[in-house]
Amino acid sequence: MLSKVETIQKVLKKKKLDLALITSTPNIRYILNKYDMQYGGIICIPKDQQPFMISSAFESADVRDYGIDVFSVSNKVKADIKAKNKLEALKKILKEKKISTKKIGLELGFLNFLTYDKIRKKIRSSYNDISEELLNIRAIKSKQEISILKKGARITVRGMKAVRESLTPNMTEKEIAGIFEAEVRKHADWYSFDTIVASGKNSSKPHHQITERKILAKDLIVIDCGIIYKNMHTDMTRTFCLKPGEKEKILHKIVLEAQKVAINKLKTGIKASIIDKAARDYMKKLNHNQYFTHGLGHGVGMDIHEKPSLDPDSKDILKENMIFTIEPGAYIPEFGGVRIEDMVLLTKKGKQILTKFTRRL
Ligand SMILES: [Mn+2]
Known part of the structure; x- marks a missing residue:
């Protein structure tokens, strides 16, 4: 059986639940270890029986070899279960299998309200949220996931390198984003989010929307970018400046040192909030924490933002194989900003930076 199914069955036993219904595409891909699949369906995981999947008739051929029983559904064409929709088919199968x-x-955290409403009207039950548990399981990456994310990180670095090498005054923020996107598109399936290029004063906004502003030699330029490779997300930020002044250099140095302090403190078993505090305390000493x-x-993975969360209020503990x-x-308002971001894999022995590339201005 799929190893992730067993982990979920342990959660079911702990929470005294009879079964889990998995409906979100990221979690379906995750459970089936099929990172390049487009389509979802419903996976039903009973606490002590084999899991099965319900899929539309036209898509079921794709999932036949996924290591799980698949029932196709249709009331128009030939299918395993004659039913109006997947929920009706699910109800039939649950009854048949007792x-x-x-x-x-x-997964209440992933479901939209209308789907939830449909499910609970079709199958009367007491419903319990397991999205937190699934996110906790997802935070620990498998060997296969680590290798996909490593590859994704390498592709991202190539895009960042292309940007750094072509940066010249008068290029617009959109042109710079285009250079990254064209380079990574040779291998990436898509982008994790809209590429951020924030130049000059724009860089004082962490999530600036790109414009046609032309960059100047003295501008701080924050480039935050990521790709989707086999449905796994990468994330990386560098700040460049063609002709930095004293103020730009100092700001960059403070942020870079804060990142080093945080990375040096990383180890398994430590609270994520302590790592956040280490960086914040360093900046506080230099009066920059505000x-x-x-x-x-x-964390990064099936989603661009997932567990663990490294912030002051986080309850997460950092573990081996988290990325x-x-x-x-x-x-600094009306001046500019600096951000430096790397993806890190935590291992038993230490840590590995996956987005290895110069962090110089
Ligand atoms: Mn990020």
Whole structure:
């Protein structure tokens, strides 16, 4: 059986649930270890029986070899189950297999309200949220996931390198984003988010929307970018400046040192909030903590932001095989900002930076 199914069954037993229904595409891909699949369906994981998947007739051929029983559904064309929709088919199968449905686990954090409403009208049960548990499981990356994210990080670095090498005054923010995007597109499936290029005063806004502003030699230029490779997300930020003045150099140095302090402190078993605090305390000593307005980092994977969360209020503990970002920043209104972000893999022996590339201005 799929190893992730067993982990979820342990959660079901702990929470005294009869079964889990997995409906979100990221979690379906995750459970099936099929990172390049487009389509989802419903996966039903009973607490002590084989899991199965319900899929539309036209898509079921794609999932036949996914290591799980698949039932296709249609009331128009030939299918395993004759039913109007997947929920109706699910109800039939649950009855046939005599699976208890008194307490069901659902990913309430991923479901939209209308789908939730449909499910609970179709199958009467007491519904319990298991999205937190699934996110905790997802935070620890498998060997396959680590290798996909490493490859993704290498592609991202190539894009960042192309940007650094072509940066010249008068290029617009959009042109710079285009250079990154064209370079990575040779291998990336898509982008993790809209590429951020924030120049000059714009760099004082952490999530600036790109414009046609032309860059000047003295501008700080924050480039925050990521790609999707086999449905896994990467995330990386560098700040460049063609002709930095004293103020730009100092700001950059403070952020870079804060990142180093945080990375040096990383080890398994440590609270994520302590790592955040280390970077924040370093900046406080230099009177810059008031400019560090966001969390220090976040996990990456099937989603661009997932567990663990490295911020002052986080309850997460850092564990072996987690992959997350370390991204301190300082944003001075009406002047500009600096952010430096790397993806880090935590290992038993230490840590590995996956987005290895110069952090110089
Ligand atoms: Mn990030």
